[in-house]
Amino acid sequence: MAQDTVRQVTVLGATGSIGRSTLDVIARHPRDYRVFALTGHSRLAELERLCLEHRPRFAVVPETVAARTLQGSLRAAGLATRVLAGEGGLCEVAAHPEVDAVMAAIVGAAGLGPTLAAVRAGKRVLLANKEALVMSGALFMQAVQEHGAQLLPIDSEHNAIFQCMPGDYGRGLAPVGVRRILLTASGGPFRCWPLERIAEATPQQACSHPNWAMGRKISVDSASMMNKGLELIEACWLFDARPAQVEVVIHPQSVIHSLVDYVDGSVLAQLGNPDMRTPIAHALAWPRRIDSGVAPLDLFAIARLDFEAPDVRRFPCLQLARQAAEAGGTLPALLNAANEVAVAAFLDERIRFPDIACMIEAVLNALPGEPVDQLERVFAADRQARDVAQAWLQRFGR
Numbered sequence: 001m002a003q004d005t006v007r008q009v010t011v012l013g014a015t016g017s018i019g020r021s022t023l024d025v026i027a028r029h030p031r032d033y034r035v036f037a038l039t040g041h042s043r044l045a046e047l048e049r050l051c052l053e054h055r056p057r058f059a060v061v062p063e064t065v066a067a068r069t070l071q072g073s074l075r076a077a078g079l080a081t082r083v084l085a086g087e088g089g090l091c092e093v094a095a096h097p098e099v100d101a102v103m104a105a106i107v108g109a110a111g112l113g114p115t116l117a118a119v120r121a122g123k124r125v126l127l128a129n130k131e132a133l134v135m136s137g138a139l140f141m142q143a144v145q146e147h148g149a150q151l152l153p154i155d156s157e158h159n160a161i162f163q164c165m166p167g168d169y170g171r172g173l174a175p176v177g178v179r180r181i182l183l184t185a186s187g188g189p190f191r192c193w194p195l196e197r198i199a200e201a202t203p204q205q206a207c208s209h210p211n212w213a214m215g216r217k218i219s220v221d222s223a224s225m226m227n228k229g230l231e232l233i234e235a236c237w238l239f240d241a242r243p244a245q246v247e248v249v250i251h252p253q254s255v256i257h258s259l260v261d262y263v264d265g266s267v268l269a270q271l272g273n274p275d276m277r278t279p280i281a282h283a284l285a286w287p288r289r290i291d292s293g294v295a296p297l298d299l300f301a302i303a304r305l306d307f308e309a310p311d312v313r314r315f316p317c318l319q320l321a322r323q324a325a326e327a328g329g330t331l332p333a334l335l336n337a338a339n340e341v342a343v344a345a346f347l348d349e350r351i352r353f354p355d356i357a358c359m360i361e362a363v364l365n366a367l368p369g370e371p372v373d374q375l376e377r378v379f380a381a382d383r384q385a386r387d388v389a390q391a392w393l394q395r396f397g398r
């Protein structure tokens with residue numbers, strides 16, 4: 001059944017994996033959702049193609065020369081789309097008064113400003129960009145409260161937890177009868193690899209996730225299990241949990257997307273095929289349910305569900321993230337920035353896979369954590385961590 005009004009959706013990071021899945025879901029419901037704005041960064045031919053298909057009011061690219069080029073092509077094709085440039089353009093389409101929902105799917109720290117612009121404009125924010133919340137957790141959640149934004153998690157685990165939590169969560173776990181959150185992890189492509197083999201892993205091997213098709217940065221994070229570390233921090237902020245209340249459980253099939261353990265012994269889980277269109281459709285339509293195009297779960301074909309404890313010796317990033325979560329303040333922002341530099345260096349073949357954790361540890365040892373009382377402190381921590389990480393790279397990288 002169609003809803004009363006058409007919802008206008010801005011897709012930040014439209015050219016990426018989450019962006020494309022979002023557009024697929026939207027296209028299935030033309031009477032309910034319309035694309036208001038699309039943004040891209042390096043894949044501008046793909047952005048042009050998406051504009052021709054979805055005919056948005058706005059498109060955003062990184063700088064003015066690219067904006068003029070795209071504007072010319074779209075005008076020649078008969079489109080009235082206005083092309084904007086830079087972070088100002090991203091914030092404008094995130095906060096535009098005619099926008100109902102914003103898909104925050106830019107990867108990394110670059111997404112923080114535009115995502116916060118959507119929050120401050122009181123939008124329904126579909127949060128895929130976990131790094132934004134990891135960096136600025138307390139201030140981000142405060143802005144959600146102050147501006148009456150509706151924050152819906154897209155990350156598959158957090159969307160699952162959201163679906164399993166009681167409706168009045170958000171004041172600690174105990175008052176709502178929850179004992180702990182069980183955050184599932186696939187274990188990534190190196191789950192069964194010995195340390196010596198992990199040390200020789202190539203970018204292509206790290207990006208070959210066993211269950212999910214994703215962008216390269218998050219794929220490497222899954223391989224190092226930093227993704228689970230970032231998700232632990234993300235879960236603490238979203239559900240008002242302490243790090244000790246979030247347990248990571250390796251579940252290689254990625255069918256159970258996470259679980260919530262209640263004090264009465266009930267454990268609620270959300271299951272589904274590993275396809276991001278499920279959480280995207282859920283968050284887009286919540287509290288309604290809409291078709292996402294995802295096939296029904298075939299339990300007979302899956303046959304078995306396995307569980308293991310994580311091995312922090314082979315995956316030290318998980319422990320580094322837990323320590324940052326416990327320390328709080330600027331530590332998660334430092335961790336995130338160091339990880340972004342390290343992942344980019346690994347993808348450029350300047351460091352080996354185990355160096356990702358070494359570089360992050362070096363940054364965390366070099367910089368003291370500080371309390372976070374304003375956003376500028378978060379951005380300063382991000383810059384400092386990148387500087388220290390670059391210096392480490394000059395010294396130890398290829």
Ligand SMILES: NC(=O)C1=CN([C@@H]2O[C@H](COP(=O)(O)OP(=O)(O)OC[C@H]3O[C@@H](n4cnc5c(N)ncnc54)[C@H](OP(=O)(O)O)[C@@H]3O)[C@@H](O)[C@H]2O)C=CC1
Pocket residue numbers: 012013014015016017018019039040041042043044104105106107108110128129130131154155156212213214215216217218276
């Ligand atoms: N993919 C998945 O299944 C999941 C992803 N997430 C999270 O969602 C986010 C997006 O992931 P994913 O879609 O896989 O990543 P992709 O790399 O596939 O896409 C990233 C998007 O961000 C854009 N982008 C990159 N750098 C910048 C920048 N500096 N300024 C503005 N835009 C930029 C890219 O543009 P362009 O391509 O044009 O360069 C692209 O549109 C990440 O935070 C990730 O952790 C969470 C759960 C699952």
Ligand SMILES: CC(=O)[C@@H](O)[C@H](O)COP(=O)(O)O
Pocket residue numbers: 155156157184185186187188212221222223227228276
């Ligand atoms: C699809 C999604 O949400 C990813 O974050 C996914 O969870 C990655 O898988 P692992 O980090 O568990 O390997």
Ligand SMILES: [Mn+2]
Pocket residue numbers: 155156157231
């Ligand atoms: Mn996830």
